[in-house]
Amino acid sequence: MKRLYLFLLLFVFSSVTLQAQINLKKPLKECNALLARQLVEQQADASKSVEETDKRINILLRVADFLWIADEETARKYFGEAFQIANERFREKGVEKTESKGLTVYQPDYRFNVISAVARRDAEWAKKLSGEVLKEFDEDKEKDKRGANDKDNEIRDLISIAAQTAKDNPNLALTLARRTMRYPLLDRWYFSLYQMAGNNQPLADQIYGELLTNYADAEVFRLLYLSAYPFGNGRIFGVEKHSMGMSVSANFSPNQNLQRQFLLTLLRRVMKLTSESTTKSSSQIPETAIAVMALNDLELIVAQQFPDLMQTFSQAKIHASSITAGDALEAAKKRDESGKKFNKSFDEHLADLEKADGEGKLDEFSIFLLVSAAKTDEHFKKAESWIDKMTDEIAREGTFNYFYFQRSKLATKEKRFDEARKYALKVPKIEHRAVLYFDIAEAKMKEPMTKLESLETLLEVYQTANKSPDTVEKAQVLLGLAFMFEKVDHLNALTSLADAIKTANNLENPNLFTSSVTQIIKGKNFTHFSSYSVPGFEVTETFYEMSKKDFLTTLTHATNFSDKYLRTLAVLATVKDCEKND
Structure with missing residues (x-):
């Protein structure tokens, strides 16, 4: 570190001397292309001793991306090396996943990390690399031994890259999307079409039309993955609608032509079903019953918006009903009914709880549903006493944390800052409490009368963090503080950054590359996950932001990071924009 700092001083001094010699009109900026390239090359060389392949790949990708404009040949070498390492890792480890508190966490397939990075620079090369991965996927005789949720991972990842590239390279996005259409229709399209539409809706609409044509004969439960998009719905139609939901952008425009195309495709497919159709969805509901339930959901839409299709629709519904066994339809209705409880209002949940309590049938999940349905402070007041009635200690503690987390967020949104702070103090985990305090500080910054108070809020988090033992969460909170302080107080930002580094240096292999916090509420019969994005928790984001000033x-x-990987990525983030100052 001392040698690097000495190098920086010598470089700045020599830059000033050179300027005097050639009589430049403007001094050479501290953040300049020459310095940045030298530092980046140093990090690339240093990364050769990094043994963990995931870390080495990440370093190579960032170095290659930085060098692309100035030294494309070297950048290509690093991209190629990263892909080779990623390939070797996949052949050794296969699909990587871990189990944590009932949650299956998938590790990245680093081959697609490389393809995604390459796609930003060279579309043809990205196509070539994706073709190599798909060829290996096709030839892999072991993939059928994967779990049901793992066997199509490569196709899911390629769909995601197609969505990511829709804005900057629509031709590449279209090519990758079409390549995935050689494989079964996956639920990933439900999410990725909306993501793609956010970047380029005309392209998303075009791909959607091609998906309908390509998968016209797919199983009904798969076709329904495409049912939400043309209508701009947050949920698909049919019995599985309660298990798949997302928020749709207000800027999304439903397309009536695509709605009609979907309806005609679905109706034709339903008419091809027979009593011998035995295909079942992941919930083990026969597709004939799935078809009936989906048509029930769509009937009003067809009657109101597409009356010319009502005769065809009625024929399809009669046909599906006639070939569906009674027990299959009852199973579908039961699943649909059980899913409806997720969409009940707060008052409906409260009425259910009061009835169950009177009958001695109270359960933890129903209480949690009441808490999660609270939308006003009056709701929270009514829900509070029910938490104490949870007999499972783990479920009660998780729900308590979630309750006050959400109540604090609501108070901040409504500018009741004192109450927001009061509720945040009841949240036990430091990283969760920090999220709430950051929200409060951010809201105060926007108000002229409370802008200075935002500094007090951040200082309170800082004092709490410094009293805590050294953990990854503490380091993340301090990084987040540096990011937030930078908006109002640069010196405190530097102090928080230094403390974050000091904390990280006391930990073994700390992971400071997560930009969100997760809440897990686990009961006997349910598990709930919530994730919240936190600006600054991710180390490279904070260093990039602070380097600007x-x-x-x-x-x-x-x-100053003792961990070579953290040090390398922090340096790379700091010099990220220096090339622009050339």
Whole structure:
């Protein structure tokens, strides 16, 4: 670190001398292309001793992306090396996943990390690499031994890259999307079409039309993955609608032509069903029953918006009903009914709880549903006493944390800052409480009368964090503080950054690359996950932001990490924009 800092001083001094010699009109900026390239090359060389392949791949990708404009040949070498390492890792480890508190966490397939990075620079090369991965996927005789949720991972990842590239390279997005259409229709399209539409809706609409044509004979439960998009619905139609939901952008425009195309495709497919159709969805509901339930959901839409299709629709519904066994339809109705409880209002949940309590049938999940349905402070007041009636200690503690987390967020939204702070103090985990305090500080910054108070809020988090034992969560909170302080107080931002580094240096292999916090509420019969994005928790985001105002000091801090991987990525984030100053 001392040698690097000495190099920086010598470089700045020599830059000033050179300027005097050639009589430049403007001094050479501290953050300049020459310095940045030298530092990036140093990090690339240093990464050769990094043994963990995931870390080495990440370093190579960032170095390659930085060098692309100035030295494309070297950048290609690093991209190629990263892909080779990623390939070797996949052949050794296969699909990587871990189990944590009832949650299956999938690790990235680093081959697609490389393809995604390459796609931003060279579309043809990205196509070639994706073709190599698909060829290996096709030839893999072991993939059928994967779990049901794992066997199509490569196709899911390629769909995601198609969505990511829709804005900047629609031709590449279209090519990748079409390549995935050689494989079974996956639920990933339900999410990715909306993501793609956010970047380029005309392209998303075009791909949607091609998906309908390509998968016209797919199983009904698969076709329903495409049912939400043309209507702009947050949920698909049919019995599985309660298990698949998302928020749709207000800027999304439903397409009536695509709605009609979907309806005609579905109706034709339903008419091809027979009593011998035995295909079942993941919930083990026969597709004939799935078809009946979906048509029930669509009937009003067809009657109101497509009356010319009502005769065809009625024929399809009669046909599906006639070939569906009674027990299959009852199973579908039962599943649909059980899912409806997720969409009940707060008052409906409260009425259910009062009835169950009177009958001695109270359960933890119903109480949690009441809490999660609270939308006003009056709701929270009514729900509070029910938490104490949870007999499972783990479920009660998780629900308590969730309750006050959500109540604090609501108070902040309504600018009841004192109450927001009061509720945040009841949240036990430091990283969760920090999220709430950051929300409060951010809201105060926007109000002229409370802008200075935002500093007090952040200082309170800082004091709490410094009293805590050294953990990854503490380091993340301090990084987040540096990010937030930078908006109002640069010196405190630097202090928080230094403390974050000090904390990280006391930990073994700390992961500071997560930009969100997760809440897990686990009961006997349910598990609920919530994830919240937190600006600044991810180390490279904070260093990049702080380098904009104080490049040299931020760079010096970046070199203070004892962990080589953290040090490398912090340096790379700091010099990210220096190329623009050439």
